[in-house]
Amino acid sequence: xxxxxxxxxxxxxxxxxxxxxxxxxxxxxxxxxxxxxxxxxxxxxxxxxxxxxxxxxxxxxxxxxxxxxxxxxxxxxxxxxxxxxxxxxxxxxxxxxxxxxxxxxxxxxxxxxxxxxxxxxxxxxxxxxxxxxxxxxxxxxxxxxxxxxxxxxxxxxxxxxxxxxxxxxxxxxxxxxxxxxxxxxxxxxxxxxxxxxxxxxxx
Amino acid sequence: xxxxxxxxxxxxxxxxxxxxxxxxxxxxxxxxxxxxxxxxxxxxxxxxxxxxxxxxxxxxxxxxxxxxxxxxxxxxxxxxxxxxxxxxxxxxxxxxxxxxxxxxxxxxxxxxxxxxxxxxxxxxxxxxxxxxxxxxxxxxxxxxxxxxxxxxxxxxxxxxxxxxxxxxxxxxxxxxxxxxxxxxxxxxxxxxxxxxxxxxxxxxxxxxxxxxxxxxx
Numbered sequence: 001x002x003x004x005x006x007x008x009x010x011x012x013x014x015x016x017x018x019x020x021x022x023x024x025x026x027x028x029x030x031x032x033x034x035x036x037x038x039x040x041x042x043x044x045x046x047x048x049x050x051x052x053x054x055x056x057x058x059x060x061x062x063x064x065x066x067x068x069x070x071x072x073x074x075x076x077x078x079x080x081x082x083x084x085x086x087x088x089x090x091x092x093x094x095x096x097x098x099x100x101x102x103x104x105x106x107x108x109x110x111x112x113x114x115x116x117x118x119x120x121x122x123x124x125x126x127x128x129x130x131x132x133x134x135x136x137x138x139x140x141x142x143x144x145x146x147x148x149x150x151x152x153x154x155x156x157x158x159x160x161x162x163x164x165x166x167x168x169x170x171x172x173x174x175x176x177x178x179x180x181x182x183x184x185x186x187x188x189x190x191x192x193x194x195x196x197x198x199x200x201x202x203x
Numbered sequence: 204x205x206x207x208x209x210x211x212x213x214x215x216x217x218x219x220x221x222x223x224x225x226x227x228x229x230x231x232x233x234x235x236x237x238x239x240x241x242x243x244x245x246x247x248x249x250x251x252x253x254x255x256x257x258x259x260x261x262x263x264x265x266x267x268x269x270x271x272x273x274x275x276x277x278x279x280x281x282x283x284x285x286x287x288x289x290x291x292x293x294x295x296x297x298x299x300x301x302x303x304x305x306x307x308x309x310x311x312x313x314x315x316x317x318x319x320x321x322x323x324x325x326x327x328x329x330x331x332x333x334x335x336x337x338x339x340x341x342x343x344x345x346x347x348x349x350x351x352x353x354x355x356x357x358x359x360x361x362x363x364x365x366x367x368x369x370x371x372x373x374x375x376x377x378x379x380x381x382x383x384x385x386x387x388x389x390x391x392x393x394x395x396x397x398x399x400x401x402x403x404x405x406x407x408x409x410x411x412x413x414x415x416x417x418x419x420x
Contacts, residue, residue, distance in 0.1 A: 023228040025230055088377070088378075090301040092301045107312035114307030148270070148343050151370070172381075202265070
C-alpha cells in the first residue's frame with residue numbers, strides 16, 4: 001500500500017482508509033413490509049451476498065401482523081426455491097402481563113425445533129391490534145460456509161395478543177453443510193402488515 | 204464542506220470521509236486471528252497491531268466457526284493485568300444456558316454451577332460441554348458468538364464482561380447449546396491482554412475478531 005491511502009491509514013478524522021466494505025456494520029438491504037406474505041433476502045437479489053461476510057445481522061423493527069400469529073424465519077439452500085432447512089433450536093422467554101399479575105422466565109418446549117424443517121418462530125401470538133408490534137434481531141454466522149453447520153442467535157421483544165410483554169431468546173443452527181443462500185421471514189398466519197427488516201454484514 | 208473530504212463523501216473503499224466522531228465509524232475492527240491447530244489465541248495490547256487500552260471503552264470479540272481438536276474441549280478465556288504475569292485474574296461470574304437435543308429428548312433453561320466462578324483465577328468457560336471434534340463424525344460442529352468487555356483500562360473499577368454464544372456439544376445425540384456468561388475481573392488494574400484457549404488440545408480452526416467501540420464524538 002502506498003500513496004495517499006497509505007498516508008491516511010490509522011487516521012480517525014477527515015479522510016480515513018475504509019475498512020473492507022466501508023465499515024464494520026454494512027447495511028445491505030432494508031425491506032419495508034406492506035401486507036406482504038413474506039420478506040425474503042435472496043442471494044444475488046437487491047445486493048444481497050451471503051458470501052461477503054462472516055456474520056450477518058437482521059434487525060426487524062415494528063413488525064406488525066395482519067392477524068395475531070407467530071413471526072418466524074427459515075433458510076434456503078436453493079436460492080429461495082424452498083425454505084425448509086433442518087434446524088435444532090432452543091427457545092426461552094421472559095414475560096409480564098400489563099395487569100401485573102403474571103411473570104415468568106422459562107424454557108419453551110413447544111416452540112423449539114429438533115431436526116425440523118419448519119419455520120423457527122420468535123414466540124407465538126404476536127398481537128395485531130393497531131398499536132401492537134415486535135422488534136428484535138437475528139445474528140447468522142458464516143451462512144456460505146460448506147464445512148460447518150450455521151449457527152444463529154436471536155432475540156425479540158413483542159407485544160403478545162393477550163397484552164403481555166414478551167422477551168424471547170432463540171438460538172440454534174441450520175444443520176447443513178450446504179451454503180445458506182436465502183433467508184425468509186413471515187407470519188404463521190396472514191401477512192406482515194407493516195414493519196422493516198434490515199440486513200447488515202459485519203466485516 | 205468542500206475539497207478532498209467533500210469529494211470522498213459516499214465512497215465505501217479506498218479513502219472515505221470519517222464518520223462523525225472520527226474513527227471511521229463507531230465500530231472499528233482491530234484484529235482478526237485465524238486458528239490453525241493453535242494452543243491459544245492471544246490479543247496483547249501493543250503487539251501485532253492489537254489495541255486493548257483506553258482507546259476504546261468497549262471491546263467486542265466475535266467468534267466465527269470455532270472448532271475444537273478434541274471432544275472434551277471447553278472454550279474459555281482469561282485476562283492479564285497490565286504489568287502482570289500470567290492469565291490468572293480473579294473472576295466472579297455467572298453462567299446459564301438453554302439447550303435442546305437433536306433427538307428432542309432433552310431441553311432446559313438452567314443455571315450451570317460448573318461454568319461459573321466465585322473469586323476464581325481459572326479460565327472462564329464460554330462453553331461447558333465438549334465441542335465437536337475432527338474425528339469424522341462431528342466435523343461440522345462449531346461455536347459462534349460474541350464477548351463484550353467494558354472499561355478494560357479503568358484503574359478505578361472492576362472490568363465487566365458479557366457473552367452470548369451458540370454451539371454444538373458432543374453427545375449421543377448432538378445438542379444446540381445457547382450460553383450466557385457474564386461477570387467481572389475483580390481487579391482495579393488495567394487489563395491489556397486477553398487469551399482464548401480450549402481446555403484440552405488446540406483450537407483446530409476458526410476466527411476470533413476484535414473490535415473497538417467508541418462512546419464519544
